[in-house]
Amino acid sequence: MFNTITIVGVGLISGSFSLILKERGWVKHVIGVSRTEQSIKKALELGLIDEALPLEEAVKKSDLIYVAIPVDATIPVMQKILDCVNEKQIVVDAGSTKQVLCDALANHPMRRRFVATHPMWGTEYSGPEAAVSNAFAGRVCVVCEKEKSDSDAVETVEGVYKQLGMHVTYMDADAHDIHAAYVSHISHITSFALANTVLEKEKEENAIFELAGGGFESTVRLAKSSPAMWLPIFQQNREHVLDVLNEHITQLRKFKSCLEKENYTYLQELMENANKINRIIK
């Protein structure tokens, strides 16, 4: 499918992307770009990439450039990439926020070679070692501002995601960011805050974690996520995340108020309402 691709960032998302394309024989040669020498070394070792090159050199040799780095770094890197590409090359990003990036690239003369995507898959781990070959399948990939990208570029990128088993859906960048705040960003904040809640208690009670069972593990798992990755997401999506966080605190206060007032009828209603998530999450 491709002769050469470049992955910018050699971590969880880009590493998994490369791994799968290589495994399936869809790419002959993968170039890695990273500021971190150790990540490059590890990515070469794990076979995620075949060689490492500086950004511009890598871009020039590639049919497709796949960018998956912290969202604040994406903007200047993407501008540099678009400065180098020709009419046949395709540039994709996989970031968790879309509005700020799309706005920053809106007037770039090569904007149409860029496809803004967010494959809604991830784990709490990061770095080359986190890459896995069963990534992406069964999840949704959002493509934003499809109409601003050349249709051949969109088709190629969609084709890859679909063959990875993803369901492709379209949104404008702002709608994406609102939705992502609800179904992803808030989960990370609640997990971070829950970890801090329990770590606070741990100061007086060393034994507390001995008990931590399955339920706790799954709700707190995302608290292991990388701040380097999540801080710029929260920055860029600040307003939407704040809206959802306010709503979430309001919902938690309802539980609090029920307990304080011993209003168990309403507490039961709140839980029964939450059970409706059954319809959605299998």
Added chain:
Amino acid sequence: MFNTITIVGVGLISGSFSLILKERGWVKHVIGVSRTEQSIKKALELGLIDEALPLEEAVKKSDLIYVAIPVDATIPVMQKILDCVNEKQIVVDAGSTKQVLCDALANHPMRRRFVATHPMWGTEYSGPEAAVSNAFAGRVCVVCEKEKSDSDAVETVEGVYKQLGMHVTYMDADAHDIHAAYVSHISHITSFALANTVLEKEKEENAIFELAGGGFESTVRLAKSSPAMWLPIFQQNREHVLDVLNEHITQLRKFKSCLEKENYTYLQELMENANKINRIIK
């Protein structure tokens, strides 16, 4: 190991308990007690129990009686059971709260035949169909007020849990309830509240759940939990749950305040602190 045991309640916990003991040949005959005809039928069908009997009849025939029903129902049922048992029978409960139950049974003449346990295992599912044969292993089981139970009873019960692969630990009932509030009950409240947060949004945005990815699923999974089971847990552990919930809301407000004030240095610190959960949760 046992000739006959009775499970009171034929759901997730008791059903799994029976299933494993039967599979390993540790019990010849399992009697089920349940108020719900349909659950009995299902439990017989699934081979979780060999026969169904009314409580008193079942208890009389059993070496060990294992009670796993909503914690408000446990108290009267346990009193009835202790009224029937002799010096050789053993009674165990598996409930998520311990103080109220232990207090209620404190002066029962047969208190010493009762072992108060909380195997810290569960899933978001309930009922006989939820029973699985890989339950319990690798998790902690808390035994409360060990000194109030006959040592032969404690040894037998601990022996079973240990052979199921559990690590047994001891606490007084109040300490258990505090710890359970931190590592289990609060996770359920945050999940219920997160589900309600997103369901609220869904009223205007039908497509929102299309995007729900892995992170969201794991943090919201517990919102499927049964209100019939969790309402009495929150009632009985009200004060500790309120303490933890207040602390959790305080922690969430820190995230909120960082975002409002764009204090990203502190936001990063909050996340880095949460990462310390790495030490604990593998």
